[in-house]
Amino acid sequence: MAVIRDIMPAFELVQPTSIADAQKVLQDYKADAWIMAGGLDSFDWLKDRIKRPKVLVDLSGIGELKGVRITADGIEIGAMTTLTEVVKDPVIRQKYSLLADGAEAAASPQIRNQGTIGGNVTQDARCWYYRAGWPCYRAGGNMCYADTPTARNREHAILHADRCVAVNPSDSAPALIALDAKFVIRTNKGDRIVDAEDYFVGPDIDITRLHILKPGELLTAIRIPSTWAGARFYFEKVRDRNVWDFPLLNVASAMQLSGNTIERIRIAVNGAAARPLRLKAVEDSVRGKPAIASTGEMAGKLAVQGAIPLQFNAYKIPLMRNLVKRAIGGVEEARWVS
Amino acid sequence: MGILKPFTQWATSPWGQNVPIHIAWFLIWVAALAGLAFLIGHAIYLRYFAKAEKFEGDVPRTLAAALPQRIPRHSLAARSFHWIMAAAMFTLLFTAFLPRIGIQFDWVTYHWIAGTILTASVIFHVIHASFWLDFWAIWPDKADLRDGLRRVRRFMGLPAPPPRRFAKYPLENKLYHGAIIVTGLSAIGTGVFMMSRVRTIFFPRNPYLFSDMTWGLMYVLHGLAGVGLIALVMMHVYFAVRPEKLDITKSMIFGSMRREFYLEHYDPERWPLELRQQESFRTER
Numbered sequence: 001m002a003v004i005r006d007i008m009p010a011f012e013l014v015q016p017t018s019i020a021d022a023q024k025v026l027q028d029y030k031a032d033a034w035i036m037a038g039g040l041d042s043f044d045w046l047k048d049r050i051k052r053p054k055v056l057v058d059l060s061g062i063g064e065l066k067g068v069r070i071t072a073d074g075i076e077i078g079a080m081t082t083l084t085e086v087v088k089d090p091v092i093r094q095k096y097s098l099l100a101d102g103a104e105a106a107a108s109p110q111i112r113n114q115g116t117i118g119g120n121v122t123q124d125a126r127c128w129y130y131r132a133g134w135p136c137y138r139a140g141g142n143m144c145y146a147d148t149p150t151a152r153n154r155e156h157a158i159l160h161a162d163r164c165v166a167v168n169p170s171d172s173a174p175a176l177i178a179l180d181a182k183f184v185i186r187t188n189k190g191d192r193i194v195d196a197e198d199y200f201v202g203p204d205i206d207i208t209r210l211h212i213l214k215p216g217e218l219l220t221a222i223r224i225p226s227t228w229a230g231a232r233f234y235f236e237k238v239r240d241r242n243v244w245d246f247p248l249l250n251v252a253s254a255m256q257l258s259g260n261t262i263e264r265i266r267i268a269v270n271g272a273a274a275r276p277l278r279l280k281a282v283e284d285s286v287r288g289k290p291a292i293a294s295t296g297e298m299a300g301k302l303a304v305q306g307a308i309p310l311q312f313n314a315y316k317i318p319l320m321r322n323l324v325k326r327a328i329g330g331v332e333e334a335r336w337v338s
Numbered sequence: 339m340g341i342l343k344p345f346t347q348w349a350t351s352p353w354g355q356n357v358p359i360h361i362a363w364f365l366i367w368v369a370a371l372a373g374l375a376f377l378i379g380h381a382i383y384l385r386y387f388a389k390a391e392k393f394e395g396d397v398p399r400t401l402a403a404a405l406p407q408r409i410p411r412h413s414l415a416a417r418s419f420h421w422i423m424a425a426a427m428f429t430l431l432f433t434a435f436l437p438r439i440g441i442q443f444d445w446v447t448y449h450w451i452a453g454t455i456l457t458a459s460v461i462f463h464v465i466h467a468s469f470w471l472d473f474w475a476i477w478p479d480k481a482d483l484r485d486g487l488r489r490v491r492r493f494m495g496l497p498a499p500p501p502r503r504f505a506k507y508p509l510e511n512k513l514y515h516g517a518i519i520v521t522g523l524s525a526i527g528t529g530v531f532m533m534s535r536v537r538t539i540f541f542p543r544n545p546y547l548f549s550d551m552t553w554g555l556m557y558v559l560h561g562l563a564g565v566g567l568i569a570l571v572m573m574h575v576y577f578a579v580r581p582e583k584l585d586i587t588k589s590m591i592f593g594s595m596r597r598e599f600y601l602e603h604y605d606p607e608r609w610p611l612e613l614r615q616q617e618s619f620r621t622e623r
Contacts, residue, residue, distance in 0.1 A: 135349030141359045142535070142557050145352065148545050162446055163536055204444040308537075 008046040015058045019065065019186060019220055022057055027188055029055045030215040036060075037080060037119035040111055045124070050133040065118070065220060068092065074226040076184075079118025079219045083172070084109070086117050096224055098233035098252055102175030105237040108244040118219045121173050121183075121199065122211050125166035125274070126246050127156065137164045137207045146310070153310040155248060158317060160273040162204040165310060171237055173200065173276040174252035174268035179228050184221040185213065191220070197268070200275035210274060228254040228266070232291075234327040238319060247271040249316060251323040260290045267327055269303070272320055279303050279324065286328055296329025346558050351550040358554035361561030363438050369565040373572030380576070394500045397601050405601070408594035409611065411506075416471065419463050420590055426456035427571060430525075434564050450538050453529045460526060475506050478516075481608065482509040505608035517570055524563035528556045 011034070016022040026033050034053035036042040037060075045051035059065055065080035068089045075091055086092055086103040093100050106112060106120055125131075125138060127146055135141030146153045147165045156165040173196070181196040194212065199219075201212050213219060231254045239245035253267035265283050270276040282299045289295045300321035307317050345365060346358045412420070429452035433445040467473055485501035486509045492498050507515070531548070534541045548556070578587045585599040 129352075132352075134352050135357075135359055139349075140347070141349050142553065143545055143550075147543065161537075162444070201442075204446065205442050 006047055008043075009049050009052045011046075011053050012055045013058060014055055015061050017061045017063075019062060019218065022059060022062060023186055023188070023216075023218055025055065025057050026218060027216045033057055033215070035218065037122070038082070038115040040107075040115050041119060041123040044131065048131075048133060050131075059218075071223065074224045074229070077117055077222045077224070079221055080116050081118075083107075083112035083115050083117060083120060086172075087112065095226070095229035096179055098178055098228075098231075098235055098254055099172060099175045099224070101233070101235035102172045102237075102250070102252055105235065105247075105250065106171040111244075117172060117222060121170050121176065121222075122213065122219060123169060125210055126169045127164075127166035128152070130166060137203065138166060140208060149311060151311065154312045154315075155246070155271075156310055156313055157273050158304075158307040158309055158313060158320070159277060160202050160204070160275070161308065162202065162207070164203040164207050164274065166203075166274055167271050168200060168210050168274055168276055169246040170270060170276065171247055171250055174250055174270045175235060176222060176224070177268035177276055177278050178233075178252040178254045178266045179224050180254075180266060182223040182225070183219060184223060186218045186220045187214075188216060192217075193223075196222075197276070197278045202274045228256070231256050234330075236323055236326060238323070249319050249323055251320075251327045253327040255291060255328075257291060260292070262286050262289055262291050262295070262328070265328075267299075267324065269320060269323065272307075272316065281305075282324060282328075291328055291330070293325070293329040296325035296327070299328050300325035342558065345562075348554075353550070355550060357550045358558050360554075360557045361565065365561070365565045366435050366438060366568065369568040370572070373569035376569070376573060377576045384580075391603075392500045393503045393603075395502070397503075397606065401606060402597075402601055405597050405611070407597055409597055409600040410594045411589040412593050413470075414593065415466055417590055417593060419459055419466065423456060423459045423463070426452045426459065427567065430456060431564070431568060431571060435568065446536055450529075450533055450536060453526070453533070454540075456522075457526050457530065460522065472506075475609075476512055476515050478509055478512045479505075481505070482512065485509065502608070503605035504603055505605065514570070514574070517566075521563045521566040521570060524559055525567065528560040528563070531556060532560060 014022075014025050016025060026035070032054040034042065034046075034051060034056045036056055036058050039058075042051075042056075046056075059080055062080060065078040066085075067078050067081055068085070068091065069076045069078075070091065075096070077086065077092075083103040083106055087100050089100070103112070103117065103120070107115060127136075127138070129145035129151070130136050130138045133139070134143075134145055136143055136145055144164050145151060146156050147161070147163075153165060155167065157167050176196040179196075182193050183196060183199045185192045185194065199211055201209060206212075234251070234253045234255075237247045237250040239247055247270060249269060249271040251267065251269045253265060255262055256264040265286060266278065267282055268276050268278045279299075279302075282303050285302055286295050286299050300323075303324040304317050304321050307320070309317060342358060345362050347360055347362055348356055349359045351357050429448060433449040433452065437443065437445050467476070481502060482505070488498045488501045492500075534544045534547055535553075537543060545553075547553075577583050578590075585595045589595040
C-alpha cells in the first residue's frame, strides 16, 4: 500500500542540456531511466516510492524542447513548453484556440505554470488503485481492482476496456487529436513522427502504458498543421470540481463549415477509455449534414455505441452523448429529447 | 512456496499478503532454449552417432502380401481434432508469449477464443478416443516398458536383445502424449477459471472467485504449463519434419501410411489392423 513519505528513493539525477545528451542517457539506461518533464506526475510516483528508477532524467534544462515556433505548415510546440505558455501564446490563441482551451482546462494555474504539454499528454493513469501501488494489471499484476462489483469506479472507462479500466486523464490530448497534430519522437534511429491519435495506446495492446514511447525514446515536439487553423472549435470538460480536477469526460472538435453544413470535422473525447478516442464513425456520419441539434443527437447516440458501464460510471454514457451533441450542435441547442 | 520463488514474480496484495502473480518471464527463454538444445542435440546424435534401428524377428511374408498398399492409421475425425488442436495451440502460444517479448497486439480476445476451441476439441477427443478408438493404445504397457529398457541398454552399449516392433504408438509417442495431457490440462483447467477475470461471452466477471493466493498460484500453474508447451510443441514440430518420421506426419494429413513403412516399424500383433472387406489381422496375444 502506498504511503506518502515525502522522501524519494535514491536515484542518480541527470540534467542534460540538449536533446542529444538526454537521448544518450535514455539509451544507456532504457527502462531504468525515468523521464521527468514538469514533475507533477513524477513526484507522486517517486514520493510514494512506487516507482524506483535508477536514473532520473530532468528535461527542464533543455532549451530545444521549449517554446512555440511558427513553421511552414503551422506551428511546432516543444514538448517542455508549459501549459501556461501554450494557453497564452498569441498564435495558438488566434488560430488553434481549441488547444488553448484544452490546456487551460487542465488542473490549476500553479500546475499549468509547471506542467508541460509533453507531460500532459504522456502522464500516467490516475486510477487510484493503480496509483496506490496495488499489483493491478497496469502495474504488472493479474487483477483490476477497479473492475469489481464493489470497486469505486466512477471515473473509469466505458469504452475499449480490456482487463484494465483506467482512463487517460489528459485535457490537451483530445484537442491535439482534433487538430490533427503530429508527435515527434526521438528514437535511436532518428525522429519518428506519429499522428496524435496513434501516440496513445489502450490496454488491449499494452496494458502497462498509456502511450507508445518505448524505453530510450523521447517526445520532443508536437506539430500542428495549419489545416484546421481558424476552424470552428468546441472544447468542453466535465469534472467534479471546476477549480481543479481531472476530467470525468472531455470533448474537443474542429469543424469546417460551408454555411451551416459540416464539410470537414475531427472530434475526440477523453476520459472514456484508456486512450483518447477519435470518433471516426461520428465524423463520417455528420459530414455533409447541418451543424444543428438533431445532427448532434444522432452523433451522440452513435458515439456511445458499444459502451459498457461499470458499477458506478453509467452516468458517463449520457454525459458523453450530450458532450458530443453539444460539440456538433452547439450549446444553445443542448436540450436533450429522448 | 520457497521453491517457487526463483521462477515466479510476487507482489503485495492490498491486504498486505505476499502473493505470487505469475511466472518469471525469463522462463519463456529457458523453455525455448531448452527445446532448441534438445533439437540440436538429437539431430547431432542421429546424424553422427546413432546406429540403424534393429527390431526383433521378421514379419511373416504371407501377412505382408495380404496387406494393402496404404495402411489406415488416423480417421478423419482424429485428424480433424489434431489439426484443430494444433491451430488452437499455436494461437494460444503466439498470443500468450509474443506480447511478452515485445510484439504487441490485441491478444486477449484471440487467446480466450483459441482456449475455448482447444477445450472443446479436447473434450471431443476424450469422448472420441474413449468410445470410437482403442482407448488404451496411447498408454504405455508392459511391452513398451520392456522394449524401452532394451533400447536404453543398447543405447548405452550394454548387452540386450533387440526390441520388438512398435505398437500403433511408440513409447516416446505415448510419453509425449502424457506430457501433453499434464501441461495441456493444467493450462485448460486454470484457463477456464481465468476467463472469469476478463470479459468473455461465457461468465460474468468475478475476480473474487478465489483468494489472491489461489489466483496467484493458478496464474503460475497456467504460466508453467504454457512455457512447458513451448518446448513440447518445438519437439513435436521437429519430429514431424524429420525425414525418417515423414510417413507418420503424412498419415496425420492423408490418414494412411505406406505398407513398407508399416512393416518396417510396426508389429501387426501389437497394432492389429481392421481392414474393410479383408480379414482382420488381429491375433490372439
